[in-house]
Amino acid sequence: MRVLLVGGGGREHALALGLASDEAVEALIAAPGNPGIASVAQVRPVDAADPASVAALAVEVGADLVVVGPEGPLVAGAADAVRAKGIAVFGPSAEAARLEGSKTFAKDVMTAAGVPTARAYTCTDAESTARALDEFGAPYVVKNDGLAAGKGVVVTDDRARALEHAAECGRVVVEEYLAGPEVSLFVVTDSEAAVPLLPAQDFKRVGDGDTGPNTGGMGAYAPLPWAPSGLVDEVMRDVVHPTLAEMRRRGTPFAGLLYVGLAITAAGPRVIEFNARFGDPETQVVLALLETPLAGLLHAAATGTLAGHPPLRWRDGAAVTVVVAAEDYPAAPRTGDPITGAERPGVIHAGTRRDPDGTLRSAGGRVLCGTATGADLTAARDAAYDLVRGIELAGSHHRTDIAAAAIEGRITVPR
DSSP: EEEEEEESSHHHHHHHHHHHHTOOEEEEEEOOOOGGGGGSSSOOOOOOTOOHHHHHHHHHTTOOOEEEEHHHHHHHTTHHHTTTTOHHHHSOOTTTTHHOOOOOHHHHHHHHTTTOOEEEEEEHHHHHHHHHHHHHHHHEEEEEEETTTOOOEEEESHHHHHHHHHHHHHHEEEEEEOOSSSEEEEEEESSEEEEEOOOOOEEEEETTTEEEOOOSSSSEEOTTTTOOHHHHHIIIIIIHHHHHHHHHHHHOOOEEEEEEEEETTEEEEEEEEEEEEEOTTTTHHHHHHBBBHHHHHHHHHTTGGGSOOOOBOSSSSSSEEEEOTTTTTTTTTOOOBBBOOOOSSTTTEEEEEETTTTTTEESSSSSEEEEESSHHHHHHHHHHHHHTTTEEEETOBOOSOOHHHHTOOOOOOOO
8 A cells, every 4th residue: 555644744654653663554755744754654745735746746656655744734625535536534624623614613513413512612803702701700711712722722710811812803603611521533534434543631721730821732642540430431431423424414534543532521511612633732742552453443444444444453551742842842842953852762742844965843732742651651751751851952841741640640520
C-alpha cells in the first residue's frame, strides 16, 4: 500500500510513525511533513489548504490511501478532491467536516440527534452575547464559531473578558459550563460502522494546575484509570451512533475520525465539542498504545469495510506525552531558535524546521513533545519527562503536572 499523509504537525508525526510501522505500507509520503516525519517518510511540498494540489499529489505519487491530518484541509474539501480522483481517503467531506468547522452546525446536529450536550446560544453581537452570559452565569464559556486551532475557547469568571473574546471572534457560541473531568474519545468510522479507540485526557491550559489561557494542548495521557465503567459503550450508544445516523439522514455521511470531546458530569457524559480529525496531543498517546496495524484500520474506514475489520489490539501499560512550547506561546510564540536533544526515539516533532546545514530550529508555538510508554502511568510519566529534560530550546516551557492528578487519585467524577 502506498500512503500519502497530509499535514506537518505533531499529530501527523505520530500518525507517520504508526503508518510506517505497518508492514502493509510499502511507501509513505508526507506533505508537507516536518523534520521528524522526514525520518520515516518521503517528504514532498504541497499547499495543504488547496484541495486540487492535494489531489494532484495523490495521483502523482500513486497513492492507494490518503490520510488527511489537519482540520483546515478537511474543511476546505481536500478529502472531496481526492475522492473525485477515485482514491481512498481517510477524512470526512467538507460538508461533514462542518461538525468541527462550525460550532453552531455541530449543536444543530446534536440537538436533532438527541445527543447530551451543554445548552448554548449562537451570538453575533454584544447584546445577544451579554444576554446569554447572564442566563448561564459564571464560569462563562465562549467559543469561536469557526476554526481556531484549538485556541478559540475562553472559560472565565470574568464577564468583561468573555465579552471581549466574543467581540474579537465576531460570531460565537455561548454555552453553559459543564462541571467534571474531560475525556477525549477518538472514533474511526466509515459512516456506518464505528470503532472507538482508547479514551485519553489532554491539558488545554498553558500552566500547571490548569491555569492561564487555553492552548492547542500541553500534554495528554491514556488510559484513564478513573473513568467510569462502561463509559465508552455509553458514549457510542448515546453520542456517536445517533450523530452518525443524523449525518446520514442529512445526506452528508461522516467517514473518517470523529473526535468526541466530553465532560463527565454528575448527569453523565456531555459533549463539549466534535472535531473531524485526530486530536493533538492525544494522538501521540493513543497511537503509542495501539498494536493493530494503523494503515489497515484507516483503509477499512476509507473503503466502507470497517464492519469486517478485526477487533483492535492494545498494548499493556500506559502512555504520556508532554508538550515543549516556544517562548510566549500561546500569545506570540518566538520561532527560529536552535534545538538540541530532539533526535531521540519518543520525541515527536510539531513546530520544527531544519536549516540546510542540518540545524534544527523552532517553527511554531508547540515545538516538540516527549512521548513515552510504561508499565503504568507513573513509569510512562517519568519516561516522558526524562525525554523533555533532554531537550534544549531557549525560552521554552512545559507543564510539570501532566497525568499527576490521575496517578495521585485526585480526579473525581461528580455524582
